[in-house]
Amino acid sequence: MKNYKIIIQYDGTRRNGWQKQGNTQNTIQRILENALSEILGETITVNGAGRTDLGVHAKGQTGNFKTKSALPKEEILIKLSDTLPNDIAVTEITEADDRFHARLNAKEKRYVYRVWNSPVVNVFERKYSCRIKEPLDVEKMRAAASLLVGTHDFRGYSSLGKRFKKSTVRTITSLDIKVNGNEIDFCFSGDGFLYNMVRIITGTLIEVGEGKRSPESVEIPLESLNRADAGVLMPPHGLCLEEVLY
């Protein structure tokens, strides 16, 4: 039995998110498992590091699967490339320790939320960034972002509702706002993110950048733990899971 670690890239536009659920065939996990099962001749289960939502993209989703097959890993990679639809790709495959689990062993995840800040559309980035027409105050957003770095209870910054059985304390190790022309990238690194957390934090920072709230106000949800004190949920297509570190 071999345990393989894989890096997965996908354009989430036409897919119903990572995780298989009920009868939906249109999730990345299901499509990938079907392809691997066909290639390896046995039923394959893939563990994914991050359960990205409907419409969210990934450049560095990481997964693992176990197989009895002796097919060389280079062959698996080529066959996956020939089998998967062209909006999903496995870009790397390496043999991992038998105990390696892509989700349970993840130490840090990196997400980027991309904003195209211009009244004029960028047609080539339209599916991978969210357009904000009015100019954003980047320095104010940076001041606000710095208040969110560290270990906090982020329940107020999630769409969990009453569904929090486990701890909602997470550590954001860095939250950098990078500007490249009209593109503003909100770069998150942390030990894990609650449901919708990256998209709600970005929405809150954008409200700061628009002058709708003060930079200091982003601390309120950390105290109140109340979703209503945070900003809007940004649409999924600006979000990308960039990398998972172990």
Place this chain on the structure above:
Amino acid sequence: MKNYKIIIQYDGTRRNGWQKQGNTQNTIQRILENALSEILGETITVNGAGRTDLGVHAKGQTGNFKTKSALPKEEILIKLSDTLPNDIAVTEITEADDRFHARLNAKEKRYVYRVWNSPVVNVFERKYSCRIKEPLDVEKMRAAASLLVGTHDFRGYSSLGKRFKKSTVRTITSLDIKVNGNEIDFCFSGDGFLYNMVRIITGTLIEVGEGKRSPESVEIPLESLNRADAGVLMPPHGLCLEEVLY
């Protein structure tokens, strides 16, 4: 009467090329003219510098149009952004000399043909580059490319068939092959390009890179003027009109 110069960006994937023709509503020119006519309240005709084919993209297509409207150009730009479908954008508008004509006055055009040279798909570039699985010999392709730079009769490198009423002599001022990771960009600059010329030259250079023909063999169609001596026509989606110089 004002004469405006505009820069146009489009994702050609779902469109039938630049030029309006017959009853086809799905060309960039037609869609742009309809939007401008609606905004300016009069029938507008747009001259485009390059007649890009079905499926070809543009970052720097250039056009001009005349209007009696006194609407400020900044307003026209914003209204275009609100009116055009999201795969077409006008990114710049400037007032031009009354005699300026986007096609007739173009001095140089720059096209890039993008190749993704890897057995593994790049899902984010799949609509904007053509994938070649086997590794290409870049040095051989560069040697071949250098033989095409200069002023030649490129009839053998076009799909004109018998339709050449005018001169088929063109000048390629540079043809650089740039490598960035797995991406190979074929960067063309010239005073003009015949029908399908960039895609056929790229196809011929790729055959050199695959070892199917010698670098020197790319000179044969320049002498024979015979399309059959050149290589394959590459698919449109790797091609992008980057810039037009005046």
